Amino acid sequence: MYSFEIVRPKSVADAVTALGGEEAQALGGGQTLIPSLKQRLASPATLVSLTAIEELKGVSSEGGVLTIGGGTTHGTVAAETASSYPALAALAGNIGDPAVRNRGTIGGSLANNDPSACYPAAALASGATIVTNSREIAADDYFQGMFTTALEEGEIITAVKLPIPEKAAYMKFEQPASRFALVGVFVAKYADGVKVAVTGASEEGVFRWSEAEAALSSDFSASALDGLSVPADGMIGDLHGSGAYRAHLVAVMTKRAVTAAG
Known part of the structure; x- marks a missing residue:
């Protein structure tokens, strides 16, 4: 590893401000970023941890649409969507191992857009809407290639809205x-x-x-x-x-x- 600063803002607004700094990078559950840091594949000067932002966490359902906060862990998704969206719950419950499921987040996975990750398939097949701190992006427009998305520099996924299928x-x-x-x-x-x-x-x-x-x-x-x-x-x-x-x-x-x- 190498020396870097880490900040833990308590609100999305503060996180956006922190990400405006030079060589700053958002840190969700860290299941992809931390190994990248260890291998020197990434070397941000400042990590902006999103783990203390409560408004990014949680699952709710209204009007046939499931809304999941971007900071919600895979384990929480698996537990709290079991009755409303069983297919999504099963997907989340089979990601990695318990350590990964208790740390990794849906927002982090979608932001990284690994070509072998599970959540992108769920979002695209569900016709999901990716909600950020500044806009809403349809899943068909969001995914733009391997490790590539429509997110702009410093943009944070705050929630994912998924219409519940039959x-x-x-x-x-x-x-x-x-x-x-x-x-x-x-x-x-x-x-x-x-x-x-x-x-x-x-x-x-x-x-x-x-x-x-x-x-x-x-x-x-x-x-x-x-x-x-x-x-x-x-x-x-x-x-x-x-x-x-x-x-x-x-x-x-x-x-x-x-x-x-x-």
Whole structure:
């Protein structure tokens, strides 16, 4: 590690002010940033911890929309959405291990936008709205590529709004050591159609599989996906699996998610 300053503001306004300083970076649960600091992949002069800001925490539901504070941990999401959005609760409850789930936050995950993270698939398939200290961003506009989002410098995710679907499920084929998704597919059925979001597979990060959405909107069954596939071009290839392997898994995990959603 190296020397740096750390501040713990008590309000979003104070955090935004602190992030306006030179070489300042927000710190949520630290599950990605702290390892990056240890490896010298990041070296901010000041860390602005968001953990003391109570207004960033909590889960509420109103009018068919679930609102989760950006500083809410995965463990809290898993516990407090079990009855309102079971598919999201199951996703959150299977992230990492207990230590990660008790520290990592939904806002931190979405801000980082790791190409194998689980929450981006849930947000994209749910047609979520990402709320920041200055605006609201539709999920379709928010995710812009691997580790890339619409967030501007110093912008903080304060909440995530997710319309609750009629049916939904998330299926993850995980890398056993990290428990990140080699391929994860979130399927959500709404009155006006079905959304399918895929994480872990593409070099461009999380994406919607429009061909599967069209088929499932007409017939919400695993058999509706027979014969459909995503191209291997542009899929991640590494020591865990080739691009063709991941492309195959996309179809398999989508079918499993539809079956699980019922």
